[in-house]
Amino acid sequence: MSQNDDPVNPFDPLGLMKGMRDAGMDAWSKSMIQLVNSDAYAQASAVMLNTWLAHLAPLHKAMATAITQALTSVNMPTREDVTSLANRLTNIEMRLDDMEALLEEIRSSPRKASAHKSRASNGGTSQ
Amino acid sequence: MTAAQSGAPAFADLYNELFKSYERGRTFKQIVTTNARIAQTPKTLVWALNKAKLYRYVPVVPEEQRHRIPLLMVFAIMNRPHVLDLRPGHSFVEYMLQHGYDLYLLDWGAPGPEDRDMKFDDYALEYLPRVIRKVKSLSGASEFSMLGWCLGALISTLYAALRPSDGLKNLVLLTAPLDFTDKSAGGFIRWTSIQQFSADGLVDALGNIPGEMIDYGAKALKPAENFIGSYLDLWDNIDNPKVLAAWHSMNTWVRDIIPMAGGAYRQLINEFYKENRLVQGKLVMRGERVDLAHLTANVLNVIAEGDHITPPCQSEGIMARIGSQDKEVFRVRGGHIGIMAGSGAERNTWPHIEAWLAARS
Numbered sequence: 135m136s137q138n139d140d141p142v143n144p145f146d147p148l149g150l151m152k153g154m155r156d157a158g159m160d161a162w163s164k165s166m167i168q169l170v171n172s173d174a175y176a177q178a179s180a181v182m183l184n185t186w187l188a189h190l191a192p193l194h195k196a197m198a199t200a201i202t203q204a205l206t207s208v209n210m211p212t213r214e215d216v217t218s219l220a221n222r223l224t225n226i227e228m229r230l231d232d233m234e235a236l237l238e239e240i241r242s243s244p245r246k247a248s249a250h251k252s253r254a255s256n257g258g259t260s261q
Numbered sequence: 262m263t264a265a266q267s268g269a270p271a272f273a274d275l276y277n278e279l280f281k282s283y284e285r286g287r288t289f290k291q292i293v294t295t296n297a298r299i300a301q302t303p304k305t306l307v308w309a310l311n312k313a314k315l316y317r318y319v320p321v322v323p324e325e326q327r328h329r330i331p332l333l334m335v336f337a338i339m340n341r342p343h344v345l346d347l348r349p350g351h352s353f354v355e356y357m358l359q360h361g362y363d364l365y366l367l368d369w370g371a372p373g374p375e376d377r378d379m380k381f382d383d384y385a386l387e388y389l390p391r392v393i394r395k396v397k398s399l400s401g402a403s404e405f406s407m408l409g410w411c412l413g414a415l416i417s418t419l420y421a422a423l424r425p426s427d428g429l430k431n432l433v434l435l436t437a438p439l440d441f442t443d444k445s446a447g448g449f450i451r452w453t454s455i456q457q458f459s460a461d462g463l464v465d466a467l468g469n470i471p472g473e474m475i476d477y478g479a480k481a482l483k484p485a486e487n488f489i490g491s492y493l494d495l496w497d498n499i500d501n502p503k504v505l506a507a508w509h510s511m512n513t514w515v516r517d518i519i520p521m522a523g524g525a526y527r528q529l530i531n532e533f534y535k536e537n538r539l540v541q542g543k544l545v546m547r548g549e550r551v552d553l554a555h556l557t558a559n560v561l562n563v564i565a566e567g568d569h570i571t572p573p574c575q576s577e578g579i580m581a582r583i584g585s586q587d588k589e590v591f592r593v594r595g596g597h598i599g600i601m602a603g604s605g606a607e608r609n610t611w612p613h614i615e616a617w618l619a620a621r622s
Contacts, residue, residue: 152497159493163485167569170448170481173455180457187462194466213374220375224311228387231310235394 285499292495296516297509300343302354304366308395312370315392317399318354322361328622330430331363331400333393335413338369338384339475339521341514344602345410348510353601356611360619365396367413371519377468379522381529382546385419393420393427406431406618410601411571412529415439418579419539422556423549425584429558431621433614436597437562438571440578441537447572448482453534460530464523472518482569507604514602540578553579559587561617563600563610570597589617 169175202212211219308315320327334354336342345366346354357364367389372379396405405428409417414437421432444454452458463470480487491508498504538544544551560583564573573592580590593600593610600610 155493159485159490163483163490166485167483170484171451173451176451176455177457179452180455180459184457184459184462187459187466191462191466217373217375217377220373224375227310228391231308231391235391235398238398 285496288499288505289496292505292509293492293512295509297348297506297513299348299510299513300346301349302346302352302358307365307399308392310388310391312372312376313388313392314368314370315395316366316368318358318364318366320363321358327361327363328619329402330404330406330622331365331396331402332357332406332408332618332622333365333367333396335367335389335407335409335417336369337411337413338372338416338525339412339470339472339519341517341519342366342368343517344511344514344598347514347602348506351507351510351602351604351607353606353611356607357615360615362618362622363400363402365392367392372469372522374468377464377523380524380527381416381419384416384525385423386547389416389420390424390427393429397428402428404428404430406433406622408433408435408614409437410435411438411597414576415533418553418556419544419546419551421558422551422553422583423546425555425557431561431618432556432558433561433563433618434576435563435601436565436568436571437576437579438533440540440575441534442540442578443572443574446574447569449478449570450534450575452478453530458530460527464527467523469520469523470526472520475521476515476518479570511598511602540582553582554584556583557585559621560585560589561614562588562590563614564590564592565595565597565600566592567595567599568597587621591617 198213202214205212303319304316305319306314307317334342334345336345346352349355354364354366369384369388393405397403407417407421407429409415409432414434417432418434418437418439420427421429441450441454444450453460495505495508498508532538532544536543539551539553542550542552560580562576562580564576565571566573577590580588591613593613595603595605595609600606
Protein backbone atom coordinates (compact mmCIF):
# COMPACT_ATOMS: atom_id res chain seq x y z
CA MET A 135 0.00 0.00 0.00
CA SER A 136 1.12 3.54 -0.59
CA GLN A 137 2.19 5.44 2.46
CA ASN A 138 0.68 8.80 3.16
CA ASP A 139 2.79 10.87 5.55
CA ASP A 140 0.62 14.00 5.31
CA PRO A 141 -1.03 15.04 8.58
CA VAL A 142 -4.76 14.33 8.69
CA ASN A 143 -6.85 17.33 7.77
CA PRO A 144 -10.22 17.13 9.60
CA PHE A 145 -11.77 19.45 7.00
CA ASP A 146 -10.93 17.15 4.11
CA PRO A 147 -13.58 14.42 4.06
CA LEU A 148 -11.99 12.62 1.10
CA GLY A 149 -8.62 12.52 2.87
CA LEU A 150 -10.30 11.17 5.99
CA MET A 151 -12.09 8.53 3.99
CA LYS A 152 -8.84 7.52 2.29
CA GLY A 153 -7.13 7.24 5.68
CA MET A 154 -9.96 5.06 6.94
CA ARG A 155 -9.83 2.97 3.78
CA ASP A 156 -6.07 2.40 4.15
CA ALA A 157 -6.41 1.47 7.82
CA GLY A 158 -9.24 -0.92 6.98
CA MET A 159 -7.27 -2.49 4.13
CA ASP A 160 -4.27 -2.92 6.39
CA ALA A 161 -6.29 -4.69 9.09
CA TRP A 162 -8.14 -6.79 6.52
CA SER A 163 -4.91 -7.75 4.80
CA LYS A 164 -3.34 -8.92 8.07
CA SER A 165 -6.36 -11.00 9.00
CA MET A 166 -6.55 -12.53 5.50
CA ILE A 167 -2.86 -13.48 5.62
CA GLN A 168 -3.44 -15.11 9.01
CA LEU A 169 -6.43 -16.95 7.62
CA VAL A 170 -4.72 -18.36 4.54
CA ASN A 171 -1.73 -19.40 6.65
CA SER A 172 -3.86 -21.44 9.03
CA ASP A 173 -4.15 -25.23 9.07
CA ALA A 174 -7.93 -24.95 8.92
CA TYR A 175 -7.71 -23.08 5.59
CA ALA A 176 -5.26 -25.67 4.24
CA GLN A 177 -7.59 -28.51 5.24
CA ALA A 178 -10.65 -26.78 3.84
CA SER A 179 -9.02 -25.96 0.50
CA ALA A 180 -7.70 -29.54 0.18
CA VAL A 181 -11.19 -30.93 0.83
CA MET A 182 -12.69 -28.53 -1.73
CA LEU A 183 -10.05 -29.47 -4.30
CA ASN A 184 -10.58 -33.19 -3.72
CA THR A 185 -14.34 -32.81 -4.07
CA TRP A 186 -13.87 -30.90 -7.31
CA LEU A 187 -11.44 -33.54 -8.61
CA ALA A 188 -13.80 -36.36 -7.61
CA HIS A 189 -16.46 -34.82 -9.84
CA LEU A 190 -14.10 -33.72 -12.58
CA ALA A 191 -12.08 -36.91 -13.06
CA PRO A 192 -14.92 -39.23 -14.21
CA LEU A 193 -16.35 -36.50 -16.42
CA HIS A 194 -12.96 -35.82 -17.92
CA LYS A 195 -12.34 -39.52 -18.53
CA ALA A 196 -15.72 -40.05 -20.15
CA MET A 197 -15.23 -37.04 -22.40
CA ALA A 198 -11.73 -38.12 -23.41
CA THR A 199 -12.96 -41.63 -24.25
CA ALA A 200 -15.86 -40.28 -26.30
CA ILE A 201 -13.65 -37.85 -28.23
CA THR A 202 -11.00 -40.52 -28.87
CA GLN A 203 -13.66 -42.91 -30.18
CA ALA A 204 -15.18 -40.23 -32.39
CA LEU A 205 -11.81 -39.21 -33.84
CA THR A 206 -10.75 -42.81 -34.41
CA SER A 207 -13.99 -43.60 -36.20
CA VAL A 208 -13.37 -40.81 -38.72
CA ASN A 209 -9.68 -41.68 -39.12
CA MET A 210 -8.46 -38.53 -37.41
CA PRO A 211 -5.42 -38.44 -35.13
CA THR A 212 -6.25 -38.45 -31.42
CA ARG A 213 -4.55 -36.44 -28.68
CA GLU A 214 -2.40 -39.49 -27.89
CA ASP A 215 -1.23 -39.67 -31.51
CA VAL A 216 -0.31 -35.99 -31.59
CA THR A 217 1.51 -36.04 -28.26
CA SER A 218 3.48 -39.15 -29.18
CA LEU A 219 4.45 -37.49 -32.46
CA ALA A 220 5.56 -34.39 -30.56
CA ASN A 221 7.66 -36.55 -28.24
CA ARG A 222 9.28 -38.23 -31.21
CA LEU A 223 10.09 -34.83 -32.69
CA THR A 224 11.67 -33.73 -29.42
CA ASN A 225 13.80 -36.88 -29.41
CA ILE A 226 14.92 -36.12 -32.97
CA GLU A 227 15.71 -32.55 -31.95
CA MET A 228 17.86 -33.88 -29.12
CA ARG A 229 19.77 -36.17 -31.43
CA LEU A 230 20.30 -33.32 -33.89
CA ASP A 231 21.54 -31.14 -31.05
CA ASP A 232 24.02 -33.83 -30.01
CA MET A 233 25.19 -34.25 -33.60
CA GLU A 234 25.63 -30.51 -34.00
CA ALA A 235 27.70 -30.39 -30.83
CA LEU A 236 29.80 -33.32 -32.02
CA LEU A 237 30.39 -31.66 -35.39
CA GLU A 238 31.44 -28.44 -33.70
CA GLU A 239 33.85 -30.39 -31.55
CA ILE A 240 35.33 -32.17 -34.56
CA ARG A 241 35.59 -28.88 -36.48
CA SER A 242 37.34 -27.12 -33.65
CA SER A 243 39.68 -30.03 -32.87
CA PRO A 244 42.02 -29.61 -35.89
CA ARG A 245 42.09 -25.87 -35.21
CA LYS A 246 43.06 -26.51 -31.62
CA ALA A 247 45.65 -29.08 -32.69
CA SER A 248 47.18 -26.77 -35.31
CA ALA A 249 47.28 -23.90 -32.82
CA HIS A 250 49.01 -26.24 -30.40
CA LYS A 251 51.51 -27.30 -33.09
CA SER A 252 52.32 -23.75 -34.16
CA ARG A 253 52.85 -22.70 -30.54
CA ALA A 254 55.19 -25.66 -30.05
CA SER A 255 57.18 -24.87 -33.25
CA ASN A 256 57.50 -21.22 -32.15
CA GLY A 257 59.08 -22.43 -28.95
CA GLY A 258 56.05 -21.51 -26.85
CA THR A 259 54.52 -23.68 -24.21
CA SER A 260 51.14 -25.22 -24.40
CA GLN A 261 50.19 -24.15 -20.90
CA MET B 262 -12.03 36.06 -15.81
CA THR B 263 -12.53 32.98 -13.62
CA ALA B 264 -15.85 31.46 -12.71
CA ALA B 265 -15.55 32.75 -9.14
CA GLN B 266 -14.80 36.33 -10.30
CA SER B 267 -17.70 36.31 -12.66
CA GLY B 268 -19.94 35.26 -9.81
CA ALA B 269 -21.15 32.23 -11.74
CA PRO B 270 -21.27 28.95 -9.89
CA ALA B 271 -18.07 26.95 -10.26
CA PHE B 272 -19.52 24.81 -13.02
CA ALA B 273 -16.30 25.08 -14.98
CA ASP B 274 -14.30 23.71 -12.03
CA LEU B 275 -16.84 20.97 -11.52
CA TYR B 276 -16.70 20.12 -15.21
CA ASN B 277 -12.90 20.05 -15.08
CA GLU B 278 -12.95 17.75 -12.05
CA LEU B 279 -15.43 15.42 -13.72
CA PHE B 280 -13.39 15.39 -16.91
CA LYS B 281 -10.23 14.62 -14.91
CA SER B 282 -11.99 11.74 -13.15
CA TYR B 283 -13.16 10.41 -16.49
CA GLU B 284 -9.61 10.63 -17.86
CA ARG B 285 -8.28 8.86 -14.76
CA GLY B 286 -10.81 6.09 -15.22
CA ARG B 287 -9.80 5.71 -18.85
CA THR B 288 -6.10 5.57 -17.93
CA PHE B 289 -6.88 3.01 -15.21
CA LYS B 290 -8.74 0.77 -17.64
CA GLN B 291 -6.00 1.09 -20.23
CA ILE B 292 -3.23 0.23 -17.76
CA VAL B 293 -5.10 -2.75 -16.33
CA THR B 294 -6.21 -4.27 -19.63
CA THR B 295 -3.36 -3.59 -22.06
CA ASN B 296 0.21 -4.84 -22.33
CA ALA B 297 3.25 -2.65 -21.85
CA ARG B 298 6.32 -3.16 -24.00
CA ILE B 299 8.52 -5.35 -21.84
CA ALA B 300 11.69 -7.39 -22.52
CA GLN B 301 12.97 -4.89 -25.07
CA THR B 302 16.74 -5.45 -24.81
CA PRO B 303 18.03 -6.78 -28.17
CA LYS B 304 18.84 -10.48 -28.14
CA THR B 305 19.45 -13.33 -30.57
CA LEU B 306 17.96 -16.79 -30.48
CA VAL B 307 20.96 -19.13 -30.43
CA TRP B 308 19.48 -22.50 -29.49
CA ALA B 309 16.09 -24.18 -29.16
CA LEU B 310 14.85 -27.56 -28.05
CA ASN B 311 11.17 -28.45 -27.74
CA LYS B 312 9.70 -25.30 -26.08
CA ALA B 313 12.98 -24.17 -24.50
CA LYS B 314 14.90 -21.31 -26.08
CA LEU B 315 18.32 -19.89 -25.35
CA TYR B 316 18.92 -16.23 -26.10
CA ARG B 317 22.19 -14.31 -26.20
CA TYR B 318 21.92 -10.59 -25.51
CA VAL B 319 23.69 -8.20 -27.83
CA PRO B 320 26.68 -6.87 -25.88
CA VAL B 321 26.93 -3.13 -25.33
CA VAL B 322 30.53 -3.10 -24.08
CA PRO B 323 33.59 -3.71 -26.34
CA GLU B 324 34.93 -7.26 -26.16
CA GLU B 325 38.18 -6.28 -24.43
CA GLN B 326 36.22 -4.68 -21.58
CA ARG B 327 33.89 -7.64 -21.08
CA HIS B 328 34.19 -10.24 -18.35
CA ARG B 329 35.81 -13.50 -19.39
CA ILE B 330 33.14 -15.76 -17.90
CA PRO B 331 29.64 -15.74 -19.45
CA LEU B 332 26.53 -15.53 -17.31
CA LEU B 333 23.54 -17.81 -17.92
CA MET B 334 20.19 -16.81 -16.39
CA VAL B 335 17.73 -19.58 -15.62
CA PHE B 336 14.22 -18.49 -14.70
CA ALA B 337 11.35 -20.44 -13.14
CA ILE B 338 9.31 -22.92 -15.19
CA MET B 339 5.86 -21.46 -14.48
CA ASN B 340 6.42 -17.83 -15.50
CA ARG B 341 7.90 -15.98 -18.42
CA PRO B 342 11.46 -14.74 -17.80
CA HIS B 343 10.66 -11.20 -18.99
CA VAL B 344 10.81 -9.87 -15.44
CA LEU B 345 14.59 -9.98 -15.72
CA ASP B 346 14.34 -7.42 -18.51
CA LEU B 347 11.24 -5.59 -17.39
CA ARG B 348 11.42 -2.25 -19.17
CA PRO B 349 14.05 0.03 -20.68
CA GLY B 350 15.70 1.97 -17.89
CA HIS B 351 14.72 -0.60 -15.28
CA SER B 352 16.11 -3.92 -16.39
CA PHE B 353 18.54 -6.31 -14.72
CA VAL B 354 19.62 -7.51 -18.16
CA GLU B 355 20.41 -3.96 -19.27
CA TYR B 356 22.33 -3.36 -16.04
CA MET B 357 24.48 -6.47 -16.42
CA LEU B 358 25.17 -5.76 -20.12
CA GLN B 359 26.35 -2.27 -19.22
CA HIS B 360 28.71 -3.87 -16.71
CA GLY B 361 30.33 -6.00 -19.39
CA TYR B 362 28.74 -9.44 -19.12
CA ASP B 363 28.27 -11.90 -21.96
CA LEU B 364 24.67 -12.62 -21.06
CA TYR B 365 22.46 -15.61 -21.91
CA LEU B 366 18.84 -16.25 -20.99
CA LEU B 367 17.14 -19.62 -20.88
CA ASP B 368 13.38 -19.40 -21.49
CA TRP B 369 11.75 -22.76 -20.71
CA GLY B 370 8.65 -21.84 -22.73
CA ALA B 371 5.09 -22.98 -22.12
CA PRO B 372 4.65 -26.76 -21.86
CA GLY B 373 2.07 -28.38 -24.10
CA PRO B 374 0.01 -31.52 -23.41
CA GLU B 375 2.91 -33.60 -24.75
CA ASP B 376 5.15 -32.26 -21.96
CA ARG B 377 2.89 -33.35 -19.10
CA ASP B 378 5.43 -35.92 -17.88
CA MET B 379 8.40 -33.57 -17.83
CA LYS B 380 10.16 -33.56 -14.47
CA PHE B 381 12.99 -31.70 -12.81
CA ASP B 382 15.18 -34.60 -13.94
CA ASP B 383 14.56 -33.54 -17.54
CA TYR B 384 15.15 -29.85 -16.87
CA ALA B 385 18.35 -30.39 -14.88
CA LEU B 386 19.90 -33.32 -16.74
CA GLU B 387 18.52 -33.20 -20.28
CA TYR B 388 17.99 -29.53 -21.14
CA LEU B 389 20.38 -27.58 -18.91
CA PRO B 390 23.56 -29.54 -19.86
CA ARG B 391 22.77 -28.92 -23.55
CA VAL B 392 22.18 -25.24 -22.89
CA ILE B 393 25.48 -25.02 -21.04
CA ARG B 394 27.27 -26.84 -23.84
CA LYS B 395 25.93 -24.19 -26.24
CA VAL B 396 26.89 -21.30 -23.96
CA LYS B 397 30.44 -22.63 -23.68
CA SER B 398 30.67 -23.20 -27.40
CA LEU B 399 29.44 -19.70 -28.29
CA SER B 400 31.45 -17.87 -25.65
CA GLY B 401 34.61 -19.96 -26.07
CA ALA B 402 34.92 -20.09 -22.29
CA SER B 403 35.38 -23.33 -20.38
CA GLU B 404 33.82 -21.85 -17.25
CA PHE B 405 30.52 -20.06 -16.74
CA SER B 406 28.35 -18.41 -14.10
CA MET B 407 24.70 -19.25 -13.57
CA LEU B 408 21.92 -17.23 -12.01
CA GLY B 409 18.76 -19.11 -11.05
CA TRP B 410 15.57 -17.53 -9.79
CA CYS B 411 12.84 -19.36 -7.81
CA LEU B 412 12.34 -22.82 -9.39
CA GLY B 413 15.11 -21.86 -11.81
CA ALA B 414 17.37 -21.70 -8.75
CA LEU B 415 16.18 -25.15 -7.71
CA ILE B 416 17.02 -26.55 -11.18
CA SER B 417 20.40 -24.76 -11.12
CA THR B 418 21.17 -26.21 -7.69
CA LEU B 419 20.28 -29.74 -8.80
CA TYR B 420 22.50 -29.36 -11.85
CA ALA B 421 25.36 -27.87 -9.81
CA ALA B 422 25.25 -30.75 -7.34
CA LEU B 423 25.00 -33.43 -10.03
CA ARG B 424 27.56 -32.02 -12.48
CA PRO B 425 30.15 -30.27 -10.30
CA SER B 426 32.98 -30.62 -12.83
CA ASP B 427 31.09 -29.14 -15.79
CA GLY B 428 32.74 -25.73 -15.49
CA LEU B 429 30.23 -23.94 -13.24
CA LYS B 430 32.30 -21.34 -11.41
CA ASN B 431 29.72 -19.06 -9.82
CA LEU B 432 26.14 -19.80 -8.83
CA VAL B 433 23.75 -17.01 -7.88
CA LEU B 434 20.56 -18.26 -6.26
CA LEU B 435 17.61 -15.89 -6.03
CA THR B 436 14.75 -16.79 -3.65
CA ALA B 437 15.55 -20.48 -4.05
CA PRO B 438 13.02 -22.97 -2.59
CA LEU B 439 15.29 -25.79 -1.47
CA ASP B 440 14.78 -26.66 2.18
CA PHE B 441 11.27 -27.68 3.24
CA THR B 442 12.02 -28.73 6.80
CA ASP B 443 9.69 -26.15 8.37
CA LYS B 444 6.19 -27.21 7.34
CA SER B 445 4.66 -24.06 8.78
CA ALA B 446 6.82 -21.57 6.87
CA GLY B 447 4.42 -19.87 4.48
CA GLY B 448 1.12 -20.62 2.81
CA PHE B 449 2.30 -22.85 -0.05
CA ILE B 450 3.96 -25.41 2.18
CA ARG B 451 1.02 -25.42 4.60
CA TRP B 452 -1.46 -25.99 1.79
CA THR B 453 0.48 -28.61 -0.10
CA SER B 454 2.25 -30.66 2.56
CA ILE B 455 -0.87 -31.87 4.35
CA GLN B 456 -1.93 -35.46 3.74
CA GLN B 457 -5.23 -34.51 2.04
CA PHE B 458 -3.61 -32.40 -0.69
CA SER B 459 -3.16 -34.69 -3.66
CA ALA B 460 -0.79 -33.46 -6.36
CA ASP B 461 -1.24 -36.83 -8.07
CA GLY B 462 -5.00 -36.35 -8.29
CA LEU B 463 -4.56 -32.89 -9.72
CA VAL B 464 -2.02 -33.95 -12.36
CA ASP B 465 -3.99 -37.09 -13.28
CA ALA B 466 -7.08 -34.97 -13.87
CA LEU B 467 -5.53 -31.91 -15.52
CA GLY B 468 -2.22 -33.03 -17.05
CA ASN B 469 -0.31 -29.77 -16.89
CA ILE B 470 -1.27 -27.42 -14.08
CA PRO B 471 -3.04 -24.42 -15.63
CA GLY B 472 -1.32 -21.06 -15.28
CA GLU B 473 -4.52 -19.59 -13.85
CA MET B 474 -4.37 -22.04 -10.97
CA ILE B 475 -0.74 -21.24 -10.19
CA ASP B 476 -1.46 -17.53 -10.49
CA TYR B 477 -4.44 -17.81 -8.16
CA GLY B 478 -2.36 -19.78 -5.64
CA ALA B 479 0.39 -17.14 -5.63
CA LYS B 480 -2.10 -14.29 -5.28
CA ALA B 481 -4.09 -16.08 -2.58
CA LEU B 482 -1.06 -15.96 -0.29
CA LYS B 483 -1.74 -12.24 0.15
CA PRO B 484 -5.33 -11.93 -1.05
CA ALA B 485 -6.16 -8.41 0.07
CA GLU B 486 -3.01 -6.89 -1.44
CA ASN B 487 -3.09 -8.83 -4.69
CA PHE B 488 -6.78 -8.78 -5.50
CA ILE B 489 -7.62 -5.26 -4.30
CA GLY B 490 -4.68 -3.39 -2.74
CA SER B 491 -2.55 -3.22 -5.86
CA TYR B 492 -5.47 -1.71 -7.84
CA LEU B 493 -6.10 0.87 -5.12
CA ASP B 494 -2.40 1.67 -5.28
CA LEU B 495 -2.69 2.21 -9.02
CA TRP B 496 -5.73 4.49 -8.59
CA ASP B 497 -3.97 6.54 -5.90
CA ASN B 498 -0.99 7.07 -8.20
CA ILE B 499 -2.87 7.46 -11.46
CA ASP B 500 -1.37 10.93 -12.08
CA ASN B 501 2.20 9.75 -11.50
CA PRO B 502 3.68 8.60 -14.84
CA LYS B 503 6.65 6.88 -13.19
CA VAL B 504 4.45 4.71 -11.00
CA LEU B 505 2.13 4.04 -13.94
CA ALA B 506 4.99 2.81 -16.12
CA ALA B 507 6.26 0.53 -13.35
CA TRP B 508 2.78 -0.83 -12.56
CA HIS B 509 1.92 -1.35 -16.23
CA SER B 510 5.06 -3.32 -17.01
CA MET B 511 4.78 -5.46 -13.87
CA ASN B 512 1.09 -6.16 -14.57
CA THR B 513 1.95 -7.15 -18.13
CA TRP B 514 4.41 -9.72 -16.81
CA VAL B 515 2.02 -10.98 -14.11
CA ARG B 516 -0.84 -11.43 -16.63
CA ASP B 517 1.32 -13.46 -19.01
CA ILE B 518 0.76 -16.80 -17.29
CA ILE B 519 1.85 -20.23 -18.51
CA PRO B 520 1.06 -23.74 -17.28
CA MET B 521 3.48 -25.89 -15.32
CA ALA B 522 4.40 -29.35 -16.57
CA GLY B 523 2.39 -31.93 -14.60
CA GLY B 524 5.34 -34.18 -13.86
CA ALA B 525 7.38 -31.31 -12.44
CA TYR B 526 4.44 -30.16 -10.30
CA ARG B 527 3.89 -33.66 -8.93
CA GLN B 528 7.60 -33.94 -8.12
CA LEU B 529 7.74 -30.47 -6.55
CA ILE B 530 4.87 -31.21 -4.17
CA ASN B 531 5.65 -34.83 -3.33
CA GLU B 532 9.43 -35.04 -3.35
CA PHE B 533 10.31 -31.49 -2.30
CA TYR B 534 7.46 -29.89 -0.31
CA LYS B 535 6.15 -33.04 1.40
CA GLU B 536 9.21 -35.28 1.71
CA ASN B 537 12.03 -32.71 1.63
CA ARG B 538 14.22 -35.21 -0.19
CA LEU B 539 16.88 -32.78 -1.41
CA VAL B 540 17.95 -31.64 2.03
CA GLN B 541 17.61 -35.13 3.49
CA GLY B 542 19.94 -36.46 0.80
CA LYS B 543 17.28 -38.84 -0.52
CA LEU B 544 16.60 -37.22 -3.88
CA VAL B 545 17.47 -39.51 -6.78
CA MET B 546 17.40 -38.25 -10.38
CA ARG B 547 17.91 -40.72 -13.19
CA GLY B 548 19.60 -43.11 -10.80
CA GLU B 549 21.95 -40.50 -9.34
CA ARG B 550 21.58 -39.33 -5.76
CA VAL B 551 21.69 -35.55 -5.45
CA ASP B 552 24.30 -34.74 -2.82
CA LEU B 553 24.47 -31.05 -1.94
CA ALA B 554 28.00 -31.58 -0.61
CA HIS B 555 29.06 -32.08 -4.24
CA LEU B 556 28.05 -28.49 -5.05
CA THR B 557 31.44 -26.80 -5.00
CA ALA B 558 30.91 -23.69 -7.13
CA ASN B 559 31.06 -20.26 -5.49
CA VAL B 560 27.57 -19.48 -4.21
CA LEU B 561 25.74 -16.22 -3.62
CA ASN B 562 22.38 -16.97 -2.04
CA VAL B 563 20.08 -13.94 -2.33
CA ILE B 564 17.17 -14.05 0.10
CA ALA B 565 14.15 -11.75 0.20
CA GLU B 566 13.29 -11.00 3.81
CA GLY B 567 9.63 -10.38 3.05
CA ASP B 568 9.19 -13.33 0.70
CA HIS B 569 5.81 -15.01 1.17
CA ILE B 570 6.32 -17.46 -1.71
CA THR B 571 9.76 -18.73 -0.70
CA PRO B 572 10.22 -17.85 2.98
CA PRO B 573 13.89 -17.18 3.90
CA CYS B 574 14.26 -20.47 5.81
CA GLN B 575 13.63 -22.42 2.59
CA SER B 576 16.72 -20.85 0.99
CA GLU B 577 19.03 -20.38 3.94
CA GLY B 578 19.00 -23.98 5.19
CA ILE B 579 21.21 -25.36 2.42
CA MET B 580 24.22 -23.15 3.11
CA ALA B 581 25.63 -25.50 5.74
CA ARG B 582 25.09 -28.51 3.48
CA ILE B 583 26.75 -27.39 0.24
CA GLY B 584 30.43 -28.13 -0.34
CA SER B 585 31.39 -24.65 -1.59
CA GLN B 586 34.28 -22.86 0.14
CA ASP B 587 33.27 -19.43 -1.16
CA LYS B 588 29.63 -18.88 -0.16
CA GLU B 589 27.62 -15.90 0.94
CA VAL B 590 24.07 -15.20 2.03
CA PHE B 591 22.76 -11.79 0.97
CA ARG B 592 19.49 -10.77 2.61
CA VAL B 593 17.51 -8.03 0.92
CA ARG B 594 14.43 -6.20 2.14
CA GLY B 595 11.53 -6.95 -0.15
CA GLY B 596 9.39 -9.67 -1.62
CA HIS B 597 9.86 -12.58 -3.99
CA ILE B 598 9.78 -10.47 -7.14
CA GLY B 599 10.35 -7.02 -5.66
CA ILE B 600 14.00 -7.64 -4.76
CA MET B 601 14.87 -7.98 -8.46
CA ALA B 602 12.17 -5.95 -10.19
CA GLY B 603 11.06 -3.42 -7.58
CA SER B 604 12.06 0.22 -7.49
CA GLY B 605 14.87 -0.47 -5.00
CA ALA B 606 16.43 -3.34 -6.94
CA GLU B 607 18.78 -1.07 -8.89
CA ARG B 608 20.15 0.38 -5.64
CA ASN B 609 20.21 -2.71 -3.43
CA THR B 610 20.20 -6.06 -5.20
CA TRP B 611 21.73 -5.61 -8.66
CA PRO B 612 24.94 -3.84 -7.56
CA HIS B 613 25.67 -6.55 -4.97
CA ILE B 614 25.15 -9.38 -7.47
CA GLU B 615 27.24 -7.56 -10.06
CA ALA B 616 30.09 -6.83 -7.65
CA TRP B 617 30.09 -10.42 -6.36
CA LEU B 618 30.19 -11.82 -9.89
CA ALA B 619 32.74 -9.27 -11.15
CA ALA B 620 35.21 -10.29 -8.47
CA ARG B 621 34.88 -13.89 -9.68
CA SER B 622 34.50 -13.46 -13.46
